Amino acid sequence: MRAAAQDQEWLLGPDVLVAPVxxxxxRSRDVYFPRGCWRDPRSGRAYRGxxxxxxxxxxxxxxxxxxxxTRPFRVPPATP
Known part of the structure; x- marks a missing residue:
């Protein structure tokens, strides 16, 4: 299972994917998105895994x- 092999990103419950640098x-990183739709809550951009x-x-x-x-927790707006 490819998702289980990711050692530098984590699911926090079923609805939050965290991928620290x-x-x-x-200034960027590769993120493996599991099956389904995932959204960056700051930018609104969606990714399909x-x-x-x-x-x-x-x-x-x-x-x-x-x-x-989903909205697991409140996210402050992005700063320019």
């Missing part, structure tokens, strides 16, 4: 995603 100085996508990860931004149609 673990390489010093990186299963697939791997390179996502932006600027300094101070923790990449995380909600399963589409």
């Amino acid at each position: 673990v390489v010093e100085g990186a 299963p697939r791997t996508v390179r996502v932006a990860a600027p300094l101070g931004h923790l990449p995380f995603f909600f399963r589409c149609g």
